[in-house]
Amino acid sequence: MFRLACGDVMPGCAARFEDETQQGLLGQVVEHAGAEHQITEITPEIQAAVESRIVRT
Numbered sequence: 232m233f234r235l236a237c238g239d240v241m242p243g244c245a246a247r248f249e250d251e252t253q254q255g256l257l258g259q260v261v262e263h264a265g266a267e268h269q270i271t272e273i274t275p276e277i278q279a280a281v282e283s284r285i286v287r288t
């Protein structure tokens with residue numbers, strides 16, 4: 232599984248995500264970022280920050 236704690240990228244956020252694929256996980260993160268953090272454009276910097284925090288278990 233691929234897991235991500237949003238708080239590792241966005242301090243103070245308690246949301247956590249997990250998915251069987253990295254692509255699926257990123258999809259959840261993108262949706263959450265738009266809904267909760269008003270991030271509508273995933274820049275390469277944001278994507279790199281998110282990917283660096285993904286834990287694979």
Ligand SMILES: [Zn+2]
Nearest residue numbers: 237241244246
């Ligand atoms: Zn969040």
